[in-house]
Amino acid sequence: MKTPGDFLADHVRAVPRSGIRDFFELVQKRGDVISLGIGEPDSSAPWGVREAAIYALEHGRTGYTSNLGSLKLRREISRYVEKIFGPSYNPETEILVSVGVSEAIDLALRAVLNPGETVIYHEPCYVSYAPSIALAHAKGRAIRTKPENGFRLNPAEVARAADGAKVLLLNFPTNPTGAVLSGPDLDALARICVEKDLLVISDEIYAELTYEGRHASIASRPGMRERTILLHGLSKAFAMTGFRIGYACAPAPLIEAMMKIHQYSILCAPTPSQEAATEALKEADTITEEARNTYRIRRDLLQRRLRDAGLPSIRAEGAFYLFVDIRGTGLSAREFAMGLLEEERVAVVPGEAFGPGGEGFVRCSYATSLDRLEVAADRIQRFMAKRKAGTPAGSVPATR
Amino acid sequence: MDALLQILREKGRATPAELARLTGKTEKEVESALKKYEADRVILGYHAVLDPDKTGHGGVRAVIEVRITPERDGGFDRIAARVARYPEVVSCQLMSGGYDLLITVEGPDLKQVATFVAEKLSTIQGVISTATHFQLKTYKEAGVLFLEDERAERLAISP
Numbered sequence: 111m112k113t114p115g116d117f118l119a120d121h122v123r124a125v126p127r128s129g130i131r132d133f134f135e136l137v138q139k140r141g142d143v144i145s146l147g148i149g150e151p152d153s154s155a156p157w158g159v160r161e162a163a164i165y166a167l168e169h170g171r172t173g174y175t176s177n178l179g180s181l182k183l184r185r186e187i188s189r190y191v192e193k194i195f196g197p198s199y200n201p202e203t204e205i206l207v208s209v210g211v212s213e214a215i216d217l218a219l220r221a222v223l224n225p226g227e228t229v230i231y232h233e234p235c236y237v238s239y240a241p242s243i244a245l246a247h248a249k250g251r252a253i254r255t256k257p258e259n260g261f262r263l264n265p266a267e268v269a270r271a272a273d274g275a276k277v278l279l280l281n282f283p284t285n286p287t288g289a290v291l292s293g294p295d296l297d298a299l300a301r302i303c304v305e306k307d308l309l310v311i312s313d314e315i316y317a318e319l320t321y322e323g324r325h326a327s328i329a330s331r332p333g334m335r336e337r338t339i340l341l342h343g344l345s346k347a348f349a350m351t352g353f354r355i356g357y358a359c360a361p362a363p364l365i366e367a368m369m370k371i372h373q374y375s376i377l378c379a380p381t382p383s384q385e386a387a388t389e390a391l392k393e394a395d396t397i398t399e400e401a402r403n404t405y406r407i408r409r410d411l412l413q414r415r416l417r418d419a420g421l422p423s424i425r426a427e428g429a430f431y432l433f434v435d436i437r438g439t440g441l442s443a444r445e446f447a448m449g450l451l452e453e454e455r456v457a458v459v460p461g462e463a464f465g466p467g468g469e470g471f472v473r474c475s476y477a478t479s480l481d482r483l484e485v486a487a488d489r490i491q492r493f494m495a496k497r498k499a500g501t502p503a504g505s506v507p508a509t510r
Numbered sequence: 511m512d513a514l515l516q517i518l519r520e521k522g523r524a525t526p527a528e529l530a531r532l533t534g535k536t537e538k539e540v541e542s543a544l545k546k547y548e549a550d551r552v553i554l555g556y557h558a559v560l561d562p563d564k565t566g567h568g569g570v571r572a573v574i575e576v577r578i579t580p581e582r583d584g585g586f587d588r589i590a591a592r593v594a595r596y597p598e599v600v601s602c603q604l605m606s607g608g609y610d611l612l613i614t615v616e617g618p619d620l621k622q623v624a625t626f627v628a629e630k631l632s633t634i635q636g637v638i639s640t641a642t643h644f645q646l647k648t649y650k651e652a653g654v655l656f657l658e659d660e661r662a663e664r665l666a667i668s669p
Contacts, residue, residue, distance in 0.1 A: 133667055134667040137667050148669050150668055154662055169652070407533075410534055411532050463669075
């Protein structure tokens with residue numbers, strides 16, 4: 111007779127438990143922890159946005175919307191995307207509102223991949239990419255981005271990896287490294303995608319949180335609009351994680367295919383959330399500029415304080431993470447994170463949670479108030495000073 | 511906006527040393543920048559926002575709509591400046607609409623505010639009329655909510 115576990119599908123069983131989840135449970139058990147391990151804004155959604163959701167509820171807007179999302183929201187998305195990302199998308203046929211970008215990634219992969227086809231992605235990367243590819247019965251081909259290049263994606267490596275691949279999955283600015291793609295790299299990458307006939311799925315959720323110059327989307331490059339599924343959402347720059355609103359913009363046949371999966375699995379994104387998102391996009395300039403200014407100050411503070419403590423990080427030009435180089439300590443990323451948690455009650459995420467290329471690094475989120483960042487930096491400094499003095503405390507060995 | 515001003519707007523009590531740490535400038539640079547902002551009247555003051563119900567020196571507050579006769583030279587400015595100089599007057603603004611000045615007056619009790627209106631404000635040459643509204647309760651002031659805002663918990667670690 112089968113045990114419950116025996117009923118599981120092989121490809122689901124093969125997906126490993128998230129490394130972040132293990133660490134989460136450890137942190138949860140302790141009090142007085144300052145967490146730099148949080149991938150969401152520390153503020154609630156702007157009041158005007160919350161108020162729009164309340165208004166929607168008050169007025170009984172609790173039914174379904176179109177599978178693609180309310181047309182009112184898709185019109186706002188179309189207007190906003192053209193302004194921020196460049197290309198223009200028809201709100202009637204080329205935009206799909208999803209439950210966060212996570213759902214849109216899943217829809218995009220499932221809509222275009224046959225079993226066994228190959229997706230190139232860059233790594234260290236967001237934790238869901240490899241599992242989502244596997245759950246779509248496809249094969250992932252990871253390109254390691256390297257610290258010496260600031261974790262930027264080298265277009266030449268994409269060209270080398272492209273043979274036999276169907277999809278290139280991009281995420282710039284990148285969670286966890288904060289890396290962005292420079293203009294020339296984006297041009298080169300676009301040429302390669304056209305030449306090698308790749309479809310690009312581009313997760314640009316951190317687009318507005320770009321601190322040096324403006325965000326540039328691969329979809330804006332010549333020949334790319336027709337072969338790009340552009341993904342974006344309101345979780346990060348609009349501080350709306352719990353509303354779960356993301357969206358996909360792509361040529362109609364691709365959106366139509368994604369919609370088929372979405373309509374049978376989700377039906378539509380929650381209606382009050384869609385109302386809130388519509389309001390947020392109307393106020394986008396104010397909301398995103400304030401977010402950008404706030405995070406820039408925090409990034410500068412944390413990067414400087416950690417560097418002074420002997421912990422350099424790559425130049426983080428986007429998102430709200432520093433990918434901090436801890437190789438100089440002689441500890442593994444997990445040892446570093448465990449030691450820091452046990453001795454100083456500061457939580458960071460070991461880099462290998464984002465793929466093997468993250469070993470030797472920890473991700474520090476600066477989506478936390480300046481006061482708390484200062485305290486965290488003090489504690490990290492103390493942790494480092496103890497190691498310099500040659501008295502590593504607690505159960506953490508000084509060497510690997 | 512300069513990062514220094516942005517931080518000060520929220521953390522008015524930050525010391526130059528703290529500001530230096532937060533902005534990556536030296537303490538000297540911060541001090542001279544602050545001096546310049548103060549001299550240029552970009553920074554006009556540093557205040558604590560108090561909840562009068564909890565200080566024990568609540569007193570009373572009134573907003574007063576004041577209609578005045580503009581003057582041939584200078585319009586409303588001279589009379590507005592006269593009104594604004596009274597220490598009882600916490601704020602004074604020229605408004606569009608049905609009246610001219612909107613002023614906020616603070617006093618230890620209702621009687622003293624009423625006396626200020628009757629004996630000082632109304633008797634200024636050029637003041638045509640006043641309408642006084644006493645404040646009953648404050649919900650927000652200077653950008654600070656007086657309600658206890660529940661802080662939503664975030665997950666300790668999230669991807």
